[in-house]
Amino acid sequence: MEALGVRNIVKQFPNVLANDKVTLSIEKGEIFALVGENGAGKSTLMKIVYGLYTPNSGEIYVFGKKEDIKTPQDSIKLKIGMVHQEFMLIPRFTVTQNIVLGDEPHKGFVFDYLRAISEVREISDKFGLKIDPTEKVENLPVGIQQRVEILKILRRGAEILIFDEPTAVLTPEETSELFKTLNALKQDGKTIIFISHKLNEVMEIADRIGVMRRGELQGIVNKSETNERELARMMVGRDVVLELPKANVKAGDEVFSVSNLNVKNTKGILGLKGVSFSVHAREIVGIAGVEGNGQAELVNAILGFLKPTSGKISINGKEIKLITPYNMRTRGMSYIPEDRKRRGLVLPFRARENIIMGQHTLYPFSNRGILNDKEIDAFATKKLQEFDVRPPDIYSKAESFSGGNQQKIILAKEMSLKHNFLLASQPTRGLDIGATEFVYKMLVEEKKKGIGILLISLELSEIMGLSDRILVLYNGEIVGEVTPEETTEEELGLMMLGLKRKERVQ
Amino acid sequence: MKEFFYRLFMNRRREKYWWINLLVPLVSIFLALIVGGIFIQSTGRNPFLAYRLLFNASGLIPGPYWRSSFAELLLSSSMFIATGLSFAIAAKGGLFSIGAEGQFYVGAVVAAFFGYSKPFAGLPSIIHIPIILIMVMLFGGFWGLIAGYLKAKRGIHEVIVTIMLNWIAFYLIQGWLVPTGGPMAAKVETGVSGTPYISPTAKLPIILSNTRLNISIFIMIAVSFLIWFLLYRTTFGYEARAMGHTAIYNMEAPKVSGVNTSKRIMQIMFLSGAVAALGGSFIVLGILSQFPPVFEGGYGFDGIAVALIGQNEPLGIFLSGILIGALRTGATSVQIARIPKTFPQIIEGLIVAFIALHELVRYLLLKLAKAKKSSVTEGSVE
Ligand SMILES: Nc1ncnc2c1ncn2[C@@H]1O[C@H](COP(=O)(O)OP(=O)(O)O)[C@@H](O)[C@H]1O
Numbered sequence A: 001m002e003a004l005g006v007r008n009i010v011k012q013f014p015n016v017l018a019n020d021k022v023t024l025s026i027e028k029g030e031i032f033a034l035v036g037e038n039g040a041g042k043s044t045l046m047k048i049v050y051g052l053y054t055p056n057s058g059e060i061y062v063f064g065k066k067e068d069i070k071t072p073q074d075s076i077k078l079k080i081g082m083v084h085q086e087f088m089l090i091p092r093f094t095v096t097q098n099i100v101l102g103d104e105p106h107k108g109f110v111f112d113y114l115r116a117i118s119e120v121r122e123i124s125d126k127f128g129l130k131i132d133p134t135e136k137v138e139n140l141p142v143g144i145q146q147r148v149e150i151l152k153i154l155r156r157g158a159e160i161l162i163f164d165e166p167t168a169v170l171t172p173e174e175t176s177e178l179f180k181t182l183n184a185l186k187q188d189g190k191t192i193i194f195i196s197h198k199l200n201e202v203m204e205i206a207d208r209i210g211v212m213r214r215g216e217l218q219g220i221v222n223k224s225e226t227n228e229r230e231l232a233r234m235m236v237g238r239d240v241v242l243e244l245p246k247a248n249v250k251a252g253d254e255v256f257s258v259s260n261l262n263v264k265n266t267k268g269i270l271g272l273k274g275v276s277f278s279v280h281a282r283e284i285v286g287i288a289g290v291e292g293n294g295q296a297e298l299v300n301a302i303l304g305f306l307k308p309t310s311g312k313i314s315i316n317g318k319e320i321k322l323i324t325p326y327n328m329r330t331r332g333m334s335y336i337p338e339d340r341k342r343r344g345l346v347l348p349f350r351a352r353e354n355i356i357m358g359q360h361t362l363y364p365f366s367n368r369g370i371l372n373d374k375e376i377d378a379f380a381t382k383k384l385q386e387f388d389v390r391p392p393d394i395y396s397k398a399e400s401f402s403g404g405n406q407q408k409i410i411l412a413k414e415m416s417l418k419h420n421f422l423l424a425s426q427p428t429r430g431l432d433i434g435a436t437e438f439v440y441k442m443l444v445e446e447k448k449k450g451i452g453i454l455l456i457s458l459e460l461s462e463i464m465g466l467s468d469r470i471l472v473l474y475n476g477e478i479v480g481e482v483t484p485e486e487t488t489e490e491e492l493g494l495m496m497l498g499l500k501r502k503e504r505v506q
Numbered sequence B: 001m002k003e004f005f006y007r008l009f010m011n012r013r014r015e016k017y018w019w020i021n022l023l024v025p026l027v028s029i030f031l032a033l034i035v036g037g038i039f040i041q042s043t044g045r046n047p048f049l050a051y052r053l054l055f056n057a058s059g060l061i062p063g064p065y066w067r068s069s070f071a072e073l074l075l076s077s078s079m080f081i082a083t084g085l086s087f088a089i090a091a092k093g094g095l096f097s098i099g100a101e102g103q104f105y106v107g108a109v110v111a112a113f114f115g116y117s118k119p120f121a122g123l124p125s126i127i128h129i130p131i132i133l134i135m136v137m138l139f140g141g142f143w144g145l146i147a148g149y150l151k152a153k154r155g156i157h158e159v160i161v162t163i164m165l166n167w168i169a170f171y172l173i174q175g176w177l178v179p180t181g182g183p184m185a186a187k188v189e190t191g192v193s194g195t196p197y198i199s200p201t202a203k204l205p206i207i208l209s210n211t212r213l214n215i216s217i218f219i220m221i222a223v224s225f226l227i228w229f230l231l232y233r234t235t236f237g238y239e240a241r242a243m244g245h246t247a248i249y250n251m252e253a254p255k256v257s258g259v260n261t262s263k264r265i266m267q268i269m270f271l272s273g274a275v276a277a278l279g280g281s282f283i284v285l286g287i288l289s290q291f292p293p294v295f296e297g298g299y300g301f302d303g304i305a306v307a308l309i310g311q312n313e314p315l316g317i318f319l320s321g322i323l324i325g326a327l328r329t330g331a332t333s334v335q336i337a338r339i340p341k342t343f344p345q346i347i348e349g350l351i352v353a354f355i356a357l358h359e360l361v362r363y364l365l366l367k368l369a370k371a372k373k374s375s376v377t378e379g380s381v382e
């Protein structure tokens, strides 16, 4: 039986055709995944189904009946629920208050909090979604907050549940919890639409997969009849190579090292405990770990934003006494920041202004403090072309580029700075598959050129695929040093959770 | 020169909807005049008469007595422009300085001191005036630097420090230096209260005969240009603007790129203080000829409004400084229409209020622009 049908949906935004005659049919009781690169139009399509956008043309069928969905209220009545990319919870409210908000049980005119709590207990038991109904939402981890969202739509009687990139904000453990929940909901006969651009997740959870590209539905495939490679090709429109052949080059001299580094974080807690390692030329050292286990402290200590309580940081064998970004950079460090918008770019600056940041004081971009626009323009034009930034308009503001292209601007800038050590902190965070591929190629290229790279990443596959050596960070300590050949993702996972140690023998 | 005009006009056009930056203040001014008119009407007076009186006496429109009101207009405008620029320099660099008031006082008192005291008082104008102006900017810059230092090295918010420095300047000057018996007060025998009068060689040269109009307006034209140049054509301005754009993010993007933000913060605050103090010197060197016992300030705070209306851009501030100068010059004449002379300040307040609403106005205008554009191009999208 068809739970949801969309026929020939067209949605035109001022600048883009976000949905181009999309036709889909989703069966009751299946998990249907919608994949596509950022900007492919997945969210738009689902927002149309949920009544947040009105399509320019096209029809929607819910359980066989043609429906005219104008507002989210309409879709809730039709038993459609949506968990958005950004949660819509009120942090100061309790779990119960959030769940019943908008549809509260009453005793006369009075809000019946006790009955609300027992209602929440009831559905949480029914679907096996454990939760404390009286806890404040602000005290809950993201994974549990998402559970509150799910309970909220279940309580409204949702039969069709839409999840827009639910895993983007989750840790790997939380993701597997969520997948258990999704499977349980499916057993219960619910229909689930799961949006993602991570192919391994889709291959794990979905029954059928719809692939979108530039607003068009490229096709629908059964999971059992496809693989990640084929999906990637459909998504991007060409072959994508994420598994790069390891450039097996011999590591050279040490370019960067930290020894016995102890760093207190902003809360005054020791976030990095006695960490020592070194990075050599022509080597990628990967730091694996669950977020919040010392990665931020490490990066901030290298930049000089946090002062180590003890320990040394050296570049090219020389200890840096006064650590500032300027001193690190003049001695040969480049840095791909984990947070593009905050650290990587000045968003209201144009591409041409961003691309020279850090070398703007050098000839020929400026001479005795006066900027040379001609040289800057020529340089920016060349770099945008070289890095295939789209649109290649040097006068566009950084904020107007998509995430992938913003990252390319950052790469263009950092790579053109003179360096022999690269600190790459989550360089593919939030990027779609095409841009991710670009970053991977870039890193391998750098390595071949003789740069030593410290790669900090939360993605295990990335660490495994690129690194020559892997260090596992857990609770501020390095609990393991392995090579990708001698380890497995499972073993790394155990070390990341602090369940196993494997230290190098000196 | 060609390059300069190209940069000034052509580059702007690369900005989508660049004209909004111009339109927002213009629309705000227009709305303020209308709302002000409604106020007058609702009290049973004639708004058209009021505006005619106001603008006829403002110095903006040629007419009888134009010469002198035009002179007064530019005279006060140059001070508004100075304090407006002072605020804007800091704002561009991501700093919210409200210290122009105190720096204006410092500038005025320093100008008076170097204007009357020996051995400077004996020098010819051509040497005397530059010495005064340099000392004024050094002291005013120092006053700003204190806030910059505390912000850069100690992380103390510049708003708090600049407010305190305003009061410190006020009490140091009005409570100690200038009153009778104070170190800078004129001798009792001379019968002068306040500081002694400055030497004639310290007076700014008059540029329009039979008026008080002096070179201060030329100085501000040059300063406005220099600040535009500094902000948009130099690495200093480039870094300052990057800091301003990322102030909400703790200036992290410029910092990780190696910009020494502490040093820049101090330089920006120095510059901001120096320019405000320059405005303070004009009132002594061009109008009062001394630091009087009771000093009517306010220029520093008005500078914030000027900067807001001018959108923190040097050219915009120059124009809005002229506008505020005009409103103040024409103020007294509205009394003929039985309207209090503070009325023009209500208009100023309204303009500022509408500018503060500019996000809304901007949003509406952009929506309008986009709606029009998409209706033109509909169907031509691939
Ligand atoms: N409210 C909107 N106004 C204008 N354009 C939009 C809007 N929402 C999305 N878009 C554009 O529509 C396209 C599809 O976006 P979206 O559906 O969010 O993609 P996805 O969820 O697949 O990443 C993108 O190019 C995006 O910039």
Ligand SMILES: [Mg+2]
Pocket: A039, A042, A043, A044, A085, A164, A165
């Ligand atoms: Mg989306």
